Amino acid sequence: MDRIEVAKIGDGENSLNKNERFVKQITPKSEDFSRWYVEIIRKTEMADYAPMKGMMVIRPYGYAIWENIQQLMDMRIKDAGHENAYFPLFIPESFLRKEMEHLEGFAPEVAWVTHGGQEELEERLAVRPTSEAIIGSMYAKWIQSWRDLPVLINQWANIVRWEKVTRPFLRTTEFLWQEGHTAHETAEQAQEETIRILYLYKDFVEKELAIPVIEGKKSVREKFAGAEETYAIEALMSDGKALQMGTSHNLGQHFSKVFNIRFEDREQNLQYVWQTSWGVSTRLIGALVMSHGDDSGLRLPPQVAPFQVVVVPIALGDWKKDVLPWAEKINLDLRQKGIRVRLDSREEYTPGWKFSEWEMRGVPLRLEIGPRDVKENRCVAVRRDVQKKEILNLDSLVQLVPDLLRDIQTSLFHQALDFQRRNTHWAEDYEEFKETIESKKGFIKAWWCGDTGCEDKIKEETMATVRVIPIRQEEEEKAGRCVYCRKEGRELVYFARAY
Amino acid sequence: MDRIEVAKIGDGENSLNKNERFVKQITPKSEDFSRWYVEIIRKTEMADYAPMKGMMVIRPYGYAIWENIQQLMDMRIKDAGHENAYFPLFIPESFLRKEMEHLEGFAPEVAWVTHGGQEELEERLAVRPTSEAIIGSMYAKWIQSWRDLPVLINQWANIVRWEKVTRPFLRTTEFLWQEGHTAHETAEQAQEETIRILYLYKDFVEKELAIPVIEGKKSVREKFAGAEETYAIEALMSDGKALQMGTSHNLGQHFSKVFNIRFEDREQNLQYVWQTSWGVSTRLIGALVMSHGDDSGLRLPPQVAPFQVVVVPIALGDWKKDVLPWAEKINLDLRQKGIRVRLDSREEYTPGWKFSEWEMRGVPLRLEIGPRDVKENRCVAVRRDVQKKEILNLDSLVQLVPDLLRDIQTSLFHQALDFQRRNTHWAEDYEEFKETIESKKGFIKAWWCGDTGCEDKIKEETMATVRVIPIRQEEEEKAGRCVYCRKEGRELVYFARAY
Numbered sequence: 001m002d003r004i005e006v007a008k009i010g011d012g013e014n015s016l017n018k019n020e021r022f023v024k025q026i027t028p029k030s031e032d033f034s035r036w037y038v039e040i041i042r043k044t045e046m047a048d049y050a051p052m053k054g055m056m057v058i059r060p061y062g063y064a065i066w067e068n069i070q071q072l073m074d075m076r077i078k079d080a081g082h083e084n085a086y087f088p089l090f091i092p093e094s095f096l097r098k099e100m101e102h103l104e105g106f107a108p109e110v111a112w113v114t115h116g117g118q119e120e121l122e123e124r125l126a127v128r129p130t131s132e133a134i135i136g137s138m139y140a141k142w143i144q145s146w147r148d149l150p151v152l153i154n155q156w157a158n159i160v161r162w163e164k165v166t167r168p169f170l171r172t173t174e175f176l177w178q179e180g181h182t183a184h185e186t187a188e189q190a191q192e193e194t195i196r197i198l199y200l201y202k203d204f205v206e207k208e209l210a211i212p213v214i215e216g217k218k219s220v221r222e223k224f225a226g227a228e229e230t231y232a233i234e235a236l237m238s239d240g241k242a243l244q245m246g247t248s249h250n251l252g253q254h255f256s257k258v259f260n261i262r263f264e265d266r267e268q269n270l271q272y273v274w275q276t277s278w279g280v281s282t283r284l285i286g287a288l289v290m291s292h293g294d295d296s297g298l299r300l301p302p303q304v305a306p307f308q309v310v311v312v313p314i315a316l317g318d319w320k321k322d323v324l325p326w327a328e329k330i331n332l333d334l335r336q337k338g339i340r341v342r343l344d345s346r347e348e349y350t351p352g353w354k355f356s357e358w359e360m361r362g363v364p365l366r367l368e369i370g371p372r373d374v375k376e377n378r379c380v381a382v383r384r385d386v387q388k389k390e391i392l393n394l395d396s397l398v399q400l401v402p403d404l405l406r407d408i409q410t411s412l413f414h415q416a417l418d419f420q421r422r423n424t425h426w427a428e429d430y431e432e433f434k435e436t437i438e439s440k441k442g443f444i445k446a447w448w449c450g451d452t453g454c455e456d457k458i459k460e461e462t463m464a465t466v467r468v469i470p471i472r473q474e475e476e477e478k479a480g481r482c483v484y485c486r487k488e489g490r491e492l493v494y495f496a497r498a499y
Numbered sequence: 500m501d502r503i504e505v506a507k508i509g510d511g512e513n514s515l516n517k518n519e520r521f522v523k524q525i526t527p528k529s530e531d532f533s534r535w536y537v538e539i540i541r542k543t544e545m546a547d548y549a550p551m552k553g554m555m556v557i558r559p560y561g562y563a564i565w566e567n568i569q570q571l572m573d574m575r576i577k578d579a580g581h582e583n584a585y586f587p588l589f590i591p592e593s594f595l596r597k598e599m600e601h602l603e604g605f606a607p608e609v610a611w612v613t614h615g616g617q618e619e620l621e622e623r624l625a626v627r628p629t630s631e632a633i634i635g636s637m638y639a640k641w642i643q644s645w646r647d648l649p650v651l652i653n654q655w656a657n658i659v660r661w662e663k664v665t666r667p668f669l670r671t672t673e674f675l676w677q678e679g680h681t682a683h684e685t686a687e688q689a690q691e692e693t694i695r696i697l698y699l700y701k702d703f704v705e706k707e708l709a710i711p712v713i714e715g716k717k718s719v720r721e722k723f724a725g726a727e728e729t730y731a732i733e734a735l736m737s738d739g740k741a742l743q744m745g746t747s748h749n750l751g752q753h754f755s756k757v758f759n760i761r762f763e764d765r766e767q768n769l770q771y772v773w774q775t776s777w778g779v780s781t782r783l784i785g786a787l788v789m790s791h792g793d794d795s796g797l798r799l800p801p802q803v804a805p806f807q808v809v810v811v812p813i814a815l816g817d818w819k820k821d822v823l824p825w826a827e828k829i830n831l832d833l834r835q836k837g838i839r840v841r842l843d844s845r846e847e848y849t850p851g852w853k854f855s856e857w858e859m860r861g862v863p864l865r866l867e868i869g870p871r872d873v874k875e876n877r878c879v880a881v882r883r884d885v886q887k888k889e890i891l892n893l894d895s896l897v898q899l900v901p902d903l904l905r906d907i908q909t910s911l912f913h914q915a916l917d918f919q920r921r922n923t924h925w926a927e928d929y930e931e932f933k934e935t936i937e938s939k940k941g942f943i944k945a946w947w948c949g950d951t952g953c954e955d956k957i958k959e960e961t962m963a964t965v966r967v968i969p970i971r972q973e974e975e976e977k978a979g980r981c982v983y984c985r986k987e988g989r990e991l992v993y994f995a996r997a998y
C-alpha cells in the first residue's frame with residue numbers, strides 16, 4: 001500500500017506540541033481581516049514597509065512568488081505571439097497632455113521629476129503611471145504599413161502612482177506589473193485581442209493562482225482613462241470584498257489619433273491604428289493571501305509556491321545518522337523531478353516550530369520523517385489545504401508527490417469557487433440590495449439601467465460599485481428593472497464593495 | 500558523409516545576389532566606429548532613441564538578448580546562494596546624505612522627484628542611482644544576530660543616472676541591471692564574496708558572451724563612491740578601447756556604520772556587518788556589438804542570441820510544395836531539441852535579402868534549403884562567425900547543429916581573445932606609453948607607483964586610465980619603475996582609453 005490516510009492530526013512521534021505554535025501571534029482572520037492580512041505578509045517575510053510612506057520592499061519569499069507568476073504568465077503571453085521590450089521610465093508632461101482624459105485620470109497620481117543633477121529640467125517628467133503615451137510616440141515611428149501590423153509588445157516594469165491610502169501588494173506607490181500594448185489594422189482585430197487577453201488572464205488566474213474570477217466589461221465610471229472599453233477579471237476575497245485582478249483595454253483610436261500612429265492600408269489609404277493595452281501586477285500576490293489564507297497563515301497554490309514541499313526530519317535519537325540521510329534523499333529525488341523542495345534540517349529549531357513556520361508560510365505539502373518512519377520505509381505527508389495527514393511509502397514518493405500537489409492545486413480552486421458561489425447573491429430591489437451588502441457582503445447580481453447617476457448613488461449609499469458587466473448577457477436570466485431607479489434594466493451586472 | 504565543407508561562398512542555387520545586400524548601408528567599422536555602432540543597433544532593431552534626451556527604448560530584438568543574459572546570470576547568482584528581492588525606486592535625499600562619499604559621487608547624476616500628484620514633497624526623493632542606501636536601511640531592521648547572516652540578496656531593476664554624454668546601451672540616463680547586496684559577519688567573508696562574484700562575472704562573460712576579460716582591482720580614483728575596494732572585469736572592444744563589464748565592491752563597514760546595521764556576534768558583542776555590492780547591466784549588450792560585430796553587422800554568440808538558427812527556404816519552382824514542408828520539419832526538429840530557431844518563410848522578401856538581414860542581425864547559423872537540397876536530403880549551413888559554408892545531411896541535423904553552435908561560441912571567444920592578446924602591449928617608459936596609446940591603442944601594461952597624481956597626469960595627457968590592477972601580482976613579471984614618475988612601481992596595472 002502506497003498511501004494511508006490518517007484520521008486526525010496529532011498522533012504519533014511527529015505530533016505538534018501546541019505550546020510551540022508561534023503563529024498564534026497572528027490576529028485571527030475573523031477578528032480583524034486587515035490586520036490579519038498585514039501580519040501575514042510581514043511575518044512570512046513576503047514584504048516589509050519601506051521608510052517612505054506608501055512604499056514597500058518585496059522580500060525574497062514574496063518575490064519568489066512573483067518570479068513564478070512572471071514565468072508562467074510570460075510563457076502564455078509569448079505563446080500568444082507577443083514579444084517583450086523595454087520603454088523609458090520617464091514620460092514628458094506634454095506627452096501625457098495629448099490625451100486629455102488620460103492626463104486627467106492620472107495627473108493626481110503622478111510623481112514628477114523636476115531636476116536632473118543640479119539642473120532644473122525645462123519640462124517636468126512623469127515617472128510612468130502607465131506607458132500608453134511613451135509607447136504611442138514610438139509606435140508612430142515604427143509603424144508605416146499594414147505589413148508592420150499587428151505590433152504585439154509586452155513589457156515587465158515598475159509603475160509609480162502617488163496613492164493616498166496604501167496597503168502592501170494591493171495599493172502601493174510603486175508596484176511591479178506587465179503591460180501589453182498592441183496595434184492592429186482594424187477595430188475588430190483590436191477587440192479580438194482585448195478579449196483574447198481577458199481570457200488568457202482568466203485562465204492564468206484560475207489555473208495557476210487557483211482563484212475563480214468573473215470576467216466582463218467595466219462601466220464608464222470604472223474604465224481606464226483614455227480607453228474605449230475596459231474589460232476586467234474580478235475575484236471575491238475571503239472577507240467578501242471584490243478585487244480587480246487584471247484589466248484589458250480596447251483603446252480604439254484614442255491614442256493613435258493624438259500620437260499620429262498611421263499606416264498605409266491594403267488599399268494604400270492612410271489610417272490610424274487600433275490599439276489595446278492590458279496588465280496584471282504584484283497585486284496578484286495580495287489576492288493569493290486574501291483568497292486562500294486562513295488563521296494559521298498562507299495557503300499557497302503549488303503552481304506558484306516558492307517551495308512546493310518542505311521536508312522536516314524529526315530530531316529524535318541519533319537523527320543525523322538515522323534520519324537525516326533519508327530526508328536528504330527525499331529532497332534530492334523530488335528536486336530531480338523538478339519539484340521545488342526545501343529541506344529544513346536546522347538544529348536551532350524544534351520540529352514543532354518548523355511545522356508551524358512552514359504552515360504559516362503556506363507550503364502546500366510537508367513531509368515529516370522520523371526514526372520509526374525510516375524503519376518502516378515511509379514518511380508522513382501533511383497537506384496544507386486540508387490539514388490532512390497521509391502515510392506515504394518512500395519507494396513511491398516521486399510518483400505520489402506530483403499527484404498530491406495537483407490535488408492541492410485543484411482543491412484550493414474548488415474551495416475558492418465554492419466560497420464565491422455561496423457569496424454571490426441576487427438582489428431584485430434596492431432594499432434587498434442594501435440588506436445583502438450589509439449582512440452578507442460578496443457579489444450582488446442585479447439589473448442596472450446603465451446610467452452613471454444610479455451607479456454613483458449606489459456607491460454613495462452602499463460603498464458598492466459595478467465590478468463587471470458580464471460579456472455573455474444572453475446566458476443570464478431574463479431582463480428586469482434597474483435595482484436603483486426601477487427603469488428598464490439594460491444590463492445584468494455584478495456589484496460589490498471592492499479593494 | 501554528414502558534413503561537407505564548401506570552399507567558398509557564392510556557388511550554387513543559394514548564392515547571394517550582391518545587389519541585394521541592403522546592409523551595405525551600414526557605415527564600415529574601420530571608417531567610423533561610433534557611427535557603425537549606432538547604425539547596427541538601430542538597423543537591427545535592438546534599440547531606438549526615445550524622445551527624451553539620453554534615453555533609449557530596448558526593442559524586442561535587443562530585449563531578447565537581455566532576457567537570455569538575465570536567465571543565465573540569474574541561475575548563476577542563485578546557484579551561489581542568493582535570493583532575489585525588490586526594493587523601492589525612490590530614496591529619500593537624507594538617506595543618500597548619510598554616506599558623504601556616496602552622496603558626492605552620485606549627486607551630480609541624480610534625477611529628483613519633488614512633487615507627488617499636486618503636492619510638493621517635504622523631502623526630495625532620488626530616483627535610485629544605485630541601492631546601497633535604501634537596502635542598508637532595511638538590513639538595519641532585518642539583521643539582529645549572527646544567525647541572520649549572511650544576507651545574500653540580489654535585485655533586477657532599472658537605474659537612473661543623469662548622464663551628459665550618452666550612447667545606446669553603454670551610457671544612458673536609464674538602464675537595466677542586477678545589483679547584489681550582501682551582509683556578512685566578518686571582513687574576510689565580505690572579501691571572499693567580493694572575489695567570488697568577480698570570478699562569477701568573469702566566467703559568465705567569457706562563457707556566455709564569448710568576451711575575454713581582465714579581472715582586477717580598481718584604483719582609488721576609479722572605485723565606487725562609498726566602497727572600501729572596487730574590483731572589476733574589463734574587456735577590450737574591437738576599436739581598442741576598454742569597457743568595464745561588471746564591478747564587485749567590498750563596502751567594508753562604510754554603510755553599516757551610517758545605517759546602523761549591527762548584529763550580536765557569537766560572543767554576544769554588538770558588531771557592524773561587513774557588506775558587498777556588485778552589478779552588471781544592459782551595457783553588456785553594447786559589449787556584444789563592439790566585441791564581435793563586423794562590417795556586415797552583429798555576430799551574436801549562440802548562448803545569448805535570440806535566434807540561434809534561421810532556416811531560409813529557397814523560393815524556386817513550386818517551393819511551397821517541394822521545399823517549405825522540409826524547412827518546417829527542420830524548424831520543428833531543432834525546436835524540439837531546445838534550439839531557438841526562426842523559420843523565415845516570408846514571401847515578400849527574396850532569399851538574398853533574408854540572408855543579408857539575418858547576417859546583419861548576427862544569427863549564428865543559417866540553414867538554407869532549396870529544391871535540389873531536398874532531393875539530395877541535405878541543406879546548406881552558413882556560419883556567421885567565419886562565413887563558411889557546409890553541406891549537412893538532413894538525417895543528422897539535430898546532432899550536428901548543437902555541435903556547430905558550440906563551435907561558433909568557442910570560435911567567437913578565441914577570435915576575441917586573440918584580438919585582446921594582440922592588442923595588449925608593454926610600456927617600459929612614458930614615451931613608449933604615449934606612442935603605443937596613439938598608434939596601437941588597446942591595453943597597456945605598465946608599472947605604477949600607486950599615486951593618484953601620476954594617474955591624473957596620465958589621464959590628462961593621454962586620456963588613458965588605470966583599468967585594473969590584476970589580483971595576482973605575483974604571477975606577473977618582476978617589479979619595475981612607475982611609468983610616469985619613475986619611482987618604485989608598486990603595482991603592475993592595465994591602462995587603456997575606456998568607454
